[in-house]
Each structure stands twice: as C-alpha cells, then as structure tokens.
Amino acid sequence: MSDIYVRFAPSPTGALHLGGARTAIYNWLFARSKGGKFLLRIEDTDNKRSKVEYVNQICDSLKWLGLNWDDEPVFQSKRLEDYQEAVRQMVKNGRAYYCFCTPEELEERRRASGEYRYDGKCRSLSETEIKANLDAGKPAAVRFKVNAGMTQWTDRVYGTIKVNNSEIDDFIIQRSNGIPTYQLAVVVDDIFMRISHVIRGEDHISNTAKQILLYNALDYPVPEFAHLPLLNGTDGKRLSKRHGATGVDEYRDLGYPPEAVFNYLAILGWVPKDGNEILKPEELIKRFRLEDIARKSAVFDVKKFDWVSNEHIKRTDNEKIYNIVLPILIENGLVHETPDREMQKYIFKFIDLMKSRFRTYRQFAELGSYFFKDPEKYEGKAARKNWKNESVNQRMQTLLEALKELDDFSGSSTERVIRQLSEQMEISAGKLIHPTRLAVSGYGVGPGIFELLETLGKETVVRRIETALSKLPQ
C-alpha cells in the first residue's frame, strides 16, 4: 500500500513535548505498519512565536526517538503562493469572500451582541462595494463561506462525529496581511503532500469539520481522520510545565533511554492485546492498530515510566550500555578519558552488577559513583540504623583484620569470613554485612555484598572500612 501518507506537523514554538512526541509516534507506527510514508511538516506560518532553534530542537528530538521521516520536511512559510492561489480560487468561485471588518470592530460587535460567531456582515457585500473597499486600500481578510448543512466523518478512533454547519461561523482563511490561517494552510498542505490519514491530537476534532468543508470547496477528496486523546498531568489537567519535565529533550538530559520514552508513550492509552508492555519499536509496529487506541485522555505516570525505563536498561546488552555510560562517567570525572583494559573490564562488571537497579543512564554515574571513588558521605538513615554506636566499630575492626589476612578476595571467600565471624561473635551476619555495605558504598542498599566486595577489590574495601571506622558513628 504505497498510497498511505501521514505527517507529523509541529509548530516550532517550543521544544517537542511528550504529547507531540506521542502523536508523532502513532503517526510513525501507523506508517511503518502499513508500508506508508511518514512525512514532516513545520507549521511556521506567521506565528510570532515560531523560531528556527525550535525547528532544530524538534528534529533532534524526533531523531533521538528514532522517528525517522521520509522525504524533506515541508515548511509552511515557504508555501505562501500555494495558499494564496487556493484562496483566490475560492473567492473566484464564490466559496470565500473578502471581509473588511477590523479586529477591533469584530471585538466590539461580539461584546455588544454576546455572540461569539462572526455576524456575516461582509458576506453580502456587493461587487461594487468590494471593489470600492479594495481600491481604497482597506485591509481585507478572506473568510470561508459556510453553507447550511451537516458535516460528518468517521473518525478512526472516535467513530462517527457529526457537526451542524450552523455551529461553524464564516472563519477566516487568509489574514488581511495575506498570510493564510492554520485551517487553510493545513488543508492545502495535506492535499499537496497527498496525506491519506490525518492523525493528530484530539484538540483538533472541532477543526475537522471546517477542514472537511475546505476540502470540498477545493474539490479534493477528504482524507481519513484519526484523533488521539490528549496527555494529562496527575491532576487531570492538560500536561504542562507545572507537572514537571514535559520536553522530550529534558528526558534525554535526565538520562532516560530513547526506547523507553518511545515505549511508554506508545502504550500510554493503548496496550497490546497480548499483554506485553515492554516492546521495541519493531515489536510495536507489529502490534499497532489505530482502532485500539483508547478514547480517553491519559495521565503521564512517572512511576510507570520509570519501570518501563528500567526494564529497557535491564534488557540492553552491556556492550551498548558501556558505550552510553562511559562518556557520562568521564564527564563526571569518575573515569579517565581512555580507560585501560583493566578499567574496561571493571566497568563491565559494574554495569552487570547495577543495571537491574537503574532507570536512567545518568544513575550509573550518580548512584554508582562509589565504584570509582570513595564515598564522601554516608546515607543518614542507613548510618543511623546500621552503624549506631562504638560497638559497631569494635566488630568492624575485627572484620577488617580478618579481611586484611585474606589472599583470595573472591565473593565466596569474603562470605566465609563474614559468616564465621558472625558466628563467633554470636550475632547475625547482617550485623556485619550492613555496616560493611555502608562503609564501602555509603548507602544502605545495593547489590549483593559479597559480589560487591569482590568487584571493588581488597585494597579499596580495606581503605574504605578504615575510613568509616574513623568517621562513624557521626
């Protein structure tokens, strides 16, 4: 099916946010699952807020997510002539008309009548009146003439939606400065780009009827429409800055894997029938169906997103994690620019030990820093619990001496020492294990202690216990 064309059409007024990314993902998924094309269009028609930096930022985010688009992006700002031609055509055949009402007049009349819609004042202007106004150089916007009737379409996710044309006023399609409005530009572009399926946010449902009218006026077949429910914050309100990070770039900077963002956004509002929720793009493509998307707006749940992210990191092979994490470790001054073979092996061991517990790549450098430098402080709660008083020092002193004696510092070897000692002291092994963990890592939690000791090595472990002995209890 080569006649399937979809597009993602962001306006460059900010970074790509989660909602936009989700729309892009669904478009991409649909195109890729149908063998169609996924196109990109930048909606930068005279919006004072449009900025080139944002165009680049959005493209970067899309690439980061793996949303590769086909063909060159279309910029609306470069297509003015097409829009104006379409408008000329509609004015000529009576589907649109010049309107000389100024925004101020409109505002005033709206206020006076309490009616939101355009009152149709310029709709019935005579040829001579129009010519006179035009000749006098009066600014003229162009309005689309909405005739009585009923407009409806079968939405691929919402089903049949009907709108009475009497609810739609004669909307402006071209501003008095000659720049088209969104409604017109979208339709002309979608025709130009041969878009077969318009997949976009639910906030466009009420624009759809207007656009269908435009397709009819332009004498082009109407594409399929599929509207997507919006993303909300935890308070049920539309996702915004108040809810925390909303930009895709922010999640990248936080160290989340792109496949996790992709995966979570994709299953937010749609769960594959087989119940598998952790999926790679290719697997999502296989399962994707527009019709399965829920019609209810969804709440972005950071907790579940973290879970998805951790699941992806767990499944990522160490080699790949190494390549991603190494620069972060270097950047944080934990590892030298060019680690030698021994250090490389050590980092692999570190990744193996810790990847099941992290949800971002950045956490390898943050929560895992003790693999590369001695802890600077001890987690307060864990210290209070596991290293209460001087008696711990005595026990740990004994343990330290025993560890120093060890030639074989393997996990099984240190385990034997600790267990024997705890038996001699008639305490539970935990009474030695927890203070040891605190001493070597600074945390009350972490991987299995014996494996950790083995990985860290005798020298480091001994040094850190000595340090802890001198600093704890605080």
Next chain:
RNA sequence: GGCGCCAUCGUCUAGUGGUUAGGACACAGGAUUUUCAUUCCUGGAACCGGAGUUCAAUUCUCCGUGGCGCUACCA
C-alpha cells in the same frame, strides 16, 4: 454561554446483556536465616449518579454530574 469528546482499581487499561470484573505500574505484607534501588510469592484496591429497556445491566438508551477540548486576522 454554544458546540463537541470522554467517564472501569490511585494510574494505564482488558472485558461482557448473566464473569469470583482480568492484567500492568504503584502500594501493603511475606520470602530470599544481607539490604533494596534486585528477584520471587501473597494481598487490598474499580464499573460517576439517576431513570428507562430487559428475566437480567458495568455493558444498550436518555437525563444529570464531572473532566477535557474548540469556540482568534494562534497553531
């Protein structure tokens, strides 16, 4: 104000005219005679309200309520 869309555990959802209303995340409890930020097990937790149709309604219809969206010479 008008119009449109939506409504199942806290969150994402499955589902059906008759079900113990299923799963996932989160949460709680337990196990791993070492923690949890690992792993495993167990548990609590939902059909917005009211009418109607029907032998039977979470499911169908209507009304209400609530949420969201649109109602711009923004996109």
